[in-house]
Amino acid sequence: xxxxxxxxxxxxxxxxxxxxxxxxxxxxxxxxxxxxxxxxxxxxxxxxxxxxxxxxxxxxxxxxxxxxxxxxxxxxxxxxxxxxxxxxxxxxxxxxxxxxxxxxxxxxxxxxxxxxxxxxxxxxxxxxxxxxxxxxxxxxxxxxxxxxxxxxxxxxxxxxxxxxxxxxxxxxxxxxxxxxxxxxxxxxxxxxxxxxxxxxxxxxxxxxxxxxxxxxxxxxxxxxxxxxxxxxxxxxxxxxxxxxxxxxxxxxxxxxxxxxxxxxxxxxxxxxxxxxxxxxxxxxxxxxxxxxxxxxxxxxxxxxxxxxxxxxxxxxxxxxxxxxxxxxxxxxxxxxxxxxxxxxxxxxxxxxxxxxxxxxxxxxxxxxxxxxxxxxxxxxxxxxxxxxxxxxxxxxxxxxxxxxxxxxxxxxxxxxxxxxxxxxxxxxxxxxxxxxx
RNA sequence: CGGGGCGUAGCUCAGUCUGGUAGAGUGCUUGCUUUGGGAGCAAGAUGCCGGGGGUUCGAAUCCUCUCGCCCCGACCA
Numbered sequence: 001x002x003x004x005x006x007x008x009x010x011x012x013x014x015x016x017x018x019x020x021x022x023x024x025x026x027x028x029x030x031x032x033x034x035x036x037x038x039x040x041x042x043x044x045x046x047x048x049x050x051x052x053x054x055x056x057x058x059x060x061x062x063x064x065x066x067x068x069x070x071x072x073x074x075x076x077x078x079x080x081x082x083x084x085x086x087x088x089x090x091x092x093x094x095x096x097x098x099x100x101x102x103x104x105x106x107x108x109x110x111x112x113x114x115x116x117x118x119x120x121x122x123x124x125x126x127x128x129x130x131x132x133x134x135x136x137x138x139x140x141x142x143x144x145x146x147x148x149x150x151x152x153x154x155x156x157x158x159x160x161x162x163x164x165x166x167x168x169x170x171x172x173x174x175x176x177x178x179x180x181x182x183x184x185x186x187x188x189x190x191x192x193x194x195x196x197x198x199x200x201x202x203x204x205x206x207x208x209x210x211x212x213x214x215x216x217x218x219x220x221x222x223x224x225x226x227x228x229x230x231x232x233x234x235x236x237x238x239x240x241x242x243x244x245x246x247x248x249x250x251x252x253x254x255x256x257x258x259x260x261x262x263x264x265x266x267x268x269x270x271x272x273x274x275x276x277x278x279x280x281x282x283x284x285x286x287x288x289x290x291x292x293x294x295x296x297x298x299x300x301x302x303x304x305x306x307x308x309x310x311x312x313x314x315x316x317x318x319x320x321x322x323x324x325x326x327x328x329x330x331x332x333x334x335x336x337x338x339x340x341x342x343x344x345x346x347x348x349x350x351x352x353x354x355x356x357x358x359x360x361x362x363x364x365x366x367x368x369x370x371x372x373x374x375x376x377x378x379x380x381x382x383x384x385x386x387x388x389x390x391x392x393x394x395x396x397x398x399x400x401x402x403x404x405x406x407x408x409x410x411x412x413x414x415x416x417x418x419x420x421x422x423x424x425x426x427x428x429x430x431x432x433x434x435x436x437x
Numbered sequence: 438c439g440g441g442g443c444g445u446a447g448c449u450c451a452g453u454c455u456g457g458u459a460g461a462g463u464g465c466u467u468g469c470u471u472u473g474g475g476a477g478c479a480a481g482a483u484g485c486c487g488g489g490g491g492u493u494c495g496a497a498u499c500c501u502c503u504c505g506c507c508c509c510g511a512c513c514a
Contacts, residue, residue, distance in 0.1 A: 012463070012475065013449050017507060037506065091438085092513080109514090143438065143512065150514095157514060209514095218513095279514065316514040350473060386474040393474090404473055414473095 003378045007044050010391055020216050022325035023148030025334050029395045038145025038153030045395060048342035053320050054135055056187050056339060057158045064180035064238050066131040066160050071113045073137055077103035079112040082294050092140045106139040111290050111312060114161045119296035125165050127298060129173055133160035135317060150322040160313040170285050170309040174206050175242035177283045177313040181210055182232045189337025190327050192280055193227055195254040206285035211277030214326035220257035221277040222265050227252045278323040285311040334396030335419050343376040345435055346397040348388050350404035352381040361403050364428060371436035401431055
């Protein structure tokens, strides 16, 4: 993409409305623009990041055996009356009345819809287990939206719903999501730590929140320092026994301030790390909470109807854009992990309009594109070097290729690593080899 | 939903107390110069001063109603 033809409104000054660093950077780097309170336009650069995250989430869900569907954003209130949540949900639910005076709502979550869908299709225990997921926009009418996309009213979420014959099956489904989440966050380039979460009326220990550690996180977290060094096993067999992996990750203390126990923390002594975190995922087993009132049953092996055991599993996709920036930035701007970066390379022509740098840049640009490398080429003729550097640092692409007249005369350009700041002068071919490899 | 704050040029913000021709910086346009870290000089364009009603000879400024946004708290992916 040529910057001269793109739609990238970077701001030199910090917008007055934005308080936290990710919100400020998302506005300054031209990722989003606010439409109204808690609702955002996604501009090209931000939308690319959103899609990258979405795709990684999708691939890891698929790999774990979940099946993608797409459910409606607008739902019938009747379903929520069946589950008993219509009145409970309160003002967070955006309620709509259609032309026939029927009560509708903009979905804040999809347990009711997916349970209704599944009960209309599944007849036998042989239809189990299943895990259906979607990546869909939701709306919760937060009293007080803030922090940009981290706490918007409209947000993009991956939500999965598992259906099993019994609790043991549900636990296997739960473990699959647990491990899928570990894989997902690792690929996203962030460290997300599973922490025991409140399970509500269901009880048990099958609820975990995944939190990214960041100074500006909204929740206080207390973790055993050993958790920070845990790694994700490669090439997990999702049909095998995942319990050892889950046990390993949950063996060390990790809790948000809500769940924190002073005593347990004190026992850890120097091993206790106190930090802040942003919740980006939540997995939850809730048994027959919806299947029972909504009549989602299948015939068991003995022919008798069985209430299906369910769990739900969320990842805040749009929130992750902000959360990743919270964890990955410096004074100059965003520092994208390569997997989610909107472009891999920023190509800077320090003297657009000069024949020699233009020729080198055009050649590098064409060859990188041909090699399948996402490149944002700053070909603007009316910006000076300093402005181009500042813009490129702000938007945080992992690699910068800097082409100036002096280097071109010597047959080299500069390759800069955004994260480390390291720069090396290399021949054009060597740069191509490094970036296309 | 309780408490507080703010709406003035694309952006950041003066001006409001004490009514009297709409301001600065930055950005934008044009020209010249400049050319490796958000350049310099010169010229220029840009505003229903959030909206309605009122007071007044006269309102960005005072009164009133209203809409929107932000912050703190309670709440939450």
